[in-house]
Amino acid sequence: MKIRAAVLADVQSIAEIYNEVLRTTNAIYREEEVDLADREKWFNQRIEFGFPVIVAELDGGVVGYGAFNEFRYGEGYNGTVENSLHVKSTARGNGIGSAILKVLLEIAKAQNRKIMVAGIDSEN
Numbered sequence: 001m002k003i004r005a006a007v008l009a010d011v012q013s014i015a016e017i018y019n020e021v022l023r024t025t026n027a028i029y030r031e032e033e034v035d036l037a038d039r040e041k042w043f044n045q046r047i048e049f050g051f052p053v054i055v056a057e058l059d060g061g062v063v064g065y066g067a068f069n070e071f072r073y074g075e076g077y078n079g080t081v082e083n084s085l086h087v088k089s090t091a092r093g094n095g096i097g098s099a100i101l102k103v104l105l106e107i108a109k110a111q112n113r114k115i116m117v118a119g120i121d122s123e124n
Contacts (some may be wrong), residue, residue: 013062017065063091079114
């Protein structure tokens with residue numbers, strides 16, 4: 001498995017994983033699937049503001065991704081970010097999510113982010 005910075009060419013795989021998670025879990029609080037344009041906008045916004053988007057590759061394909069961005073705005077939340085992390089169903093249970101989170105935490109530390117939060121559904 002390889003964890004690396006995502007590139008625009010990865011956005012199609014990111015969208016596919018996102019939509020699979022949306023359809024099969026309670027991890028995403030949204031009802032409608034996203035299209036490529038939506039995920040490209042999401043990707044570009046994070047990159048523009050200096051937030052990471054990373055992917056996990058296994059056997060040459062993207063099997064998971066992670067990112068973070070500002071949690072909330074306001075002085076009390078300075079340095080606080082919220083992560084988003086999803087793994088393809090066929091790749092779960094192999095430590096991929098943990099590996100992605102580890103890299104996100106390393107990046108957050110390097111960016112002097114003090115707190116990382118995650119919204120996790122009780123059924124997830």
